[in-house]
Amino acid sequence: MIMWEEKRDVRQQVLTDIIRQRRSIFADDYLDVPIPEDIIREILTNATWAPTYKMTQPWRFIVLQDSQRAPFGEYLAEYYRQRLSADEWPHNRHERARLYPLKAPCIIVIVLRRHLKIDIKEWEEMAAVCCAVQNMALTCEAYDIGAYWDSCDACVAYAREHWLEDHEQCLGFFYMGYYDRQKHHSAKRRTGIDKKTTWLY
Ligand SMILES: Cc1cc2nc3c(=O)[nH]c(=O)nc-3n(C[C@H](O)[C@H](O)[C@H](O)COP(=O)(O)O)c2cc1C
Numbered sequence: 001m002i003m004w005e006e007k008r009d010v011r012q013q014v015l016t017d018i019i020r021q022r023r024s025i026f027a028d029d030y031l032d033v034p035i036p037e038d039i040i041r042e043i044l045t046n047a048t049w050a051p052t053y054k055m056t057q058p059w060r061f062i063v064l065q066d067s068q069r070a071p072f073g074e075y076l077a078e079y080y081r082q083r084l085s086a087d088e089w090p091h092n093r094h095e096r097a098r099l100y101p102l103k104a105p106c107i108i109v110i111v112l113r114r115h116l117k118i119d120i121k122e123w124e125e126m127a128a129v130c131c132a133v134q135n136m137a138l139t140c141e142a143y144d145i146g147a148y149w150d151s152c153d154a155c156v157a158y159a160r161e162h163w164l165e166d167h168e169q170c171l172g173f174f175y176m177g178y179y180d181r182q183k184h185h186s187a188k189r190r191t192g193i194d195k196k197t198t199w200l201y
Helices: 004-021 037-047 066-083 090-103 124-143 153-164
Strands: 059-064 104-114 145-150 168-178
Touching: 004 037, 004 124, 037 059, 037 104, 059 066, 059 124, 066 090, 066 104, 066 153, 104 124, 104 153, 124 145, 124 168, 153 168
Parallel strands: none
Antiparallel strands: 059 104, 104 168, 145 168
């Protein structure tokens, strides 16, 4: 029988491991393996357990899979071709962008949906959506799914053109895919709390 003290220690360790092992994993590293729908639903359900001031729950998600990805790839590549010079956007970059979304078995469009009746600041609702996205990222980590938040202008513009209502704003696309954890290494470190914290007594 696991004693409560022991269980508490396990919970603390598991949470710390998940938080500190989570890394942004880009679609180039994803395996061509679908993510089961019940896991996607679990990721989204955990998103909705984020804190939300005045309970406005200001998020909406759009799940892109299968045939939804190619049109976005076309748009992405064309978006930058129209805005960058030929030197900045050579053929190989264009092709890479065009095919990039196809490397992700699942992409979730992150939408901030403002509450129209409750008096709440935009940043408070935006912060709630960010908390929801972090819940998604941590859940992915727990399921060994790689993920990252892409806030590129093309994502935001694509969502606006296709799905959004006036009181909605796209905050980016959340890419997800299984990957080979053994091969992945991130050199990114964090600045210690002593440089980021003022203690007042
Ligand atoms: C709001 C937000 C937007 C981001 N947008 C992008 C992006 O557009 N492109 C990108 O490559 N990474 C993006 N990232 C991921 C960061 O680059 C990444 O979190 C950072 O490099 C730290 O690495 P780690 O997540 O592996 O710890 C974004 C992260 C956040 C929180």
